[in-house]
Amino acid sequence: MTIPVLSRAQLSREHDTEAAPDYADPRVVAFVDKIAALTKPESIEWVDGSVAEFDRLTRLMERQGTLTRLNPELRPYSFLARSNPDDVARVEARTFICSEKAQDAGPTNNWRAPAEMRATLERLFDGAMRGRTMYVIPFVMGPLDSPFTKVGIEITDSPYVVASMGIMTRMGTEALKQIGPDTEWVAAVHSVGAPLAEGEADVAWPCNDTKYISHFPETREIWSFGSAYGGNALLAKKGFALRIASVQARDEGWLAEHMLLLKMTSPQGKVYHVAAAFPSACGKTNLAMLRPTIPGWKAETIGDDIAWLRIDEEGRLRAVNPEAGFFGVAPGTGVKTNATAVDTLWGNTIFTNVALTPEGDVWWEGLTDEKPERLTDWLGNEWTPASSSPAAHPNSRFTVAASQCPMIADEWDDPQGVVIDAIIFGGRRATNVPLVVEARDWEHGVFIGATVSSEQTAAAEGTVGQLRRDPFAMLPFCGYNMADYWQHWLNVGDRLGENAPRIFQVNWFRKDEHGKFLWPGFGENSRVIDWILRRVDGQADADEAPIGNLPKRDEMNLDGLEISDDTWQKLFDIDASRWLVETDDMEAFFERFGERVPERVIQQLGELRSRLHGVE
Numbered sequence: 001m002t003i004p005v006l007s008r009a010q011l012s013r014e015h016d017t018e019a020a021p022d023y024a025d026p027r028v029v030a031f032v033d034k035i036a037a038l039t040k041p042e043s044i045e046w047v048d049g050s051v052a053e054f055d056r057l058t059r060l061m062e063r064q065g066t067l068t069r070l071n072p073e074l075r076p077y078s079f080l081a082r083s084n085p086d087d088v089a090r091v092e093a094r095t096f097i098c099s100e101k102a103q104d105a106g107p108t109n110n111w112r113a114p115a116e117m118r119a120t121l122e123r124l125f126d127g128a129m130r131g132r133t134m135y136v137i138p139f140v141m142g143p144l145d146s147p148f149t150k151v152g153i154e155i156t157d158s159p160y161v162v163a164s165m166g167i168m169t170r171m172g173t174e175a176l177k178q179i180g181p182d183t184e185w186v187a188a189v190h191s192v193g194a195p196l197a198e199g200e201a202d203v204a205w206p207c208n209d210t211k212y213i214s215h216f217p218e219t220r221e222i223w224s225f226g227s228a229y230g231g232n233a234l235l236a237k238k239g240f241a242l243r244i245a246s247v248q249a250r251d252e253g254w255l256a257e258h259m260l261l262l263k264m265t266s267p268q269g270k271v272y273h274v275a276a277a278f279p280s281a282c283g284k285t286n287l288a289m290l291r292p293t294i295p296g297w298k299a300e301t302i303g304d305d306i307a308w309l310r311i312d313e314e315g316r317l318r319a320v321n322p323e324a325g326f327f328g329v330a331p332g333t334g335v336k337t338n339a340t341a342v343d344t345l346w347g348n349t350i351f352t353n354v355a356l357t358p359e360g361d362v363w364w365e366g367l368t369d370e371k372p373e374r375l376t377d378w379l380g381n382e383w384t385p386a387s388s389s390p391a392a393h394p395n396s397r398f399t400v401a402a403s404q405c406p407m408i409a410d411e412w413d414d415p416q417g418v419v420i421d422a423i424i425f426g427g428r429r430a431t432n433v434p435l436v437v438e439a440r441d442w443e444h445g446v447f448i449g450a451t452v453s454s455e456q457t458a459a460a461e462g463t464v465g466q467l468r469r470d471p472f473a474m475l476p477f478c479g480y481n482m483a484d485y486w487q488h489w490l491n492v493g494d495r496l497g498e499n500a501p502r503i504f505q506v507n508w509f510r511k512d513e514h515g516k517f518l519w520p521g522f523g524e525n526s527r528v529i530d531w532i533l534r535r536v537d538g539q540a541d542a543d544e545a546p547i548g549n550l551p552k553r554d555e556m557n558l559d560g561l562e563i564s565d566d567t568w569q570k571l572f573d574i575d576a577s578r579w580l581v582e583t584d585d586m587e588a589f590f591e592r593f594g595e596r597v598p599e600r601v602i603q604q605l606g607e608l609r610s611r612l613h614g615v616e
């Protein structure tokens with residue numbers, strides 16, 4: 001479904017081609033000139049990140065039909081975008097790692113030889129921006145003036161990408177000024193792949209059936225063609241902050257991770273920081289905005305999706321959130337499940353593929369218990385509760401500044417980052433995996449991270465519900481061979497030594513034999529975090545089990561929660577024979593990586609098997 005709108009000729013020219021700012025590094029100017037010569041845009045704009053610029057671009061997109069302004073009384077300075085129905089999620093099958101050697105991308109990435117991919121891209125990008133404005137977006141990842149800071153330039157022909165990048169990153173003039181003659185920066189090129197012939201009518205969401213999301217880790221470049229959606233197009237996010245940054249991190253001795261960051265203050269006033277990796281759409285934003293149900297604890301948000309971690313001068317692991325905004329999943333975000341997110345979205349938000357109310361506000365499944373009587377669905381069709389399809393797309397999103405979150409921690413943009421006390425790996429598992437388990441040590445924690453599996457969600461194309469191994473929740477995001485990444489984690493652990501944070505695994509999604517969730521989740525997850533942090537402090541006991549250390553029932557604060565003995569038993573049941581089947585699956589997964597799997601990880605598998613045989 002495409003909405004024809006005013007032709008380019010009918011629209012007044014918004015901006016003439018600008019000269020590069022005089023403070024732009026000559027290498028950046030040369031890059032922009034080169035891409036302009038290839039893509040042949042009608043005009044070029046250097047993005048400054050100002051409010052006036054955001055206002056001008058959103059008005060332009062309103063006229064083009066890309067954005068609908070929401071009712072300012074209900075949702076000030078906010079917009080709804082409806083994407084092309086074929087451009088609604090990350091496209092993993094079209095995401096490529098173009099390292100010189102195939103083995104350096106590894107078996108879990110789609111690999112193409114750089115020369116071959118460059119030839120393909122050269123052909124696709126030739127004239128790809130005809131009739132469009134080419135925007136030059138300078139952006140910073142991480143707090144300014146921090147040891148964590150990295151810079152990038154994204155060139156795009158999508159004003160939607162510019163507006164979204166302005167929320168998700170520190171974008172504009174200050175970012176461009178960060179690039180001096182010796183600064184390393186990531187070059188990212190994006191086109192929706194829909195050039196306009198003279199007089200041709202544009203569509204509300206231009207894109208192309210052919211899609212390539214290509215990463216060149218060795219030269220730190222990203223080239224994306226054909227999609228304007230999320231991670232495919234906002235190249236600072238998954239492309240840079242994870243795929244390219246994971247390679248930078250390997251080379252420079254730090255970690256770029258698919259992790260939320262949460263600050264917790266105990267009833268005694270002690271501050272902790274937790275980093276937690278969950279696969280896409282498994283509740284990272286909800287946990288990052290936890291409202292503890294147990295008295296005394298205070299939770300504050302630092303990040304909801306990506307963390308960069310490095311060892312500080314005192315040998316401790318510190319982390320920052322490299323992003324400046326949240327690109328969260330809308331469905332399931334509601335007053336009961338994540339009231340903080342709902343409060344965060346009061347205004348200044350771009351919503352994509354949610355439903356529109358007759359009053360000019362937004363709605364999605366799970367926002368409220370009661371469904372509105374009448375809506376316009378994400379496709380622009382009339383919708384009632386009797387409709388057979390959801391009103392909002394399952395991967396519909398909100399884009400909002402992190403600073404707008406009412407529980408954002410003061411340290412969220414501290415240049416030094418925060419010291420990490422615990423690392424958590426999670427996944428969506430109906431069976432086998434207990435509510436929480438503590439790794440025996442860092443090496444065992446790396447093994448747990450390497451073998452995490454989860455049921456697939458709507459965040460990427462693929463079969464929802466299908467179980468897949470998603471090591472460290474990085475399967476779609478690791479820019480190099482995943483087995484080398486495990487070795488890198490082992491190396492970081494060796495350097496941390498005694499200072500290494502404890503590692504845990506959690507599973508909020510275990511079900512009983514009737515398919516009912518055993519654990520209430522959301523705010524009640526604070527009980528698990530409480531046990532984890534008391535464990536870190538040596539104040540909570542655990543039982544040794546073959547898969548790690550499990551909480552004793554009376555060591556977990558269950559006050560006010562009805563968890564029967566039977567439910568507790570099912571939450572923590574470790575069936576050795578089923579786990580031995582899991583170990584066969586883990587072994588088959590490792591075999592895909594051949595010799596590159598670290599010896600210490602293979603050894604962990606053997607030790608797990610022995611422990612399981614011991615209790616069979």
Ligand code: O2Y
Nearest residue numbers: 089090230231280305327459
């Ligand atoms: O990038 C998209 O199009 C959706 S996927 C996404 C968005 C925000 C945060 N995380 C993810 C993810 O897939 O992990």
Ligand code: MN
Nearest residue numbers: 258280281305
């Ligand atoms: Mn994510």
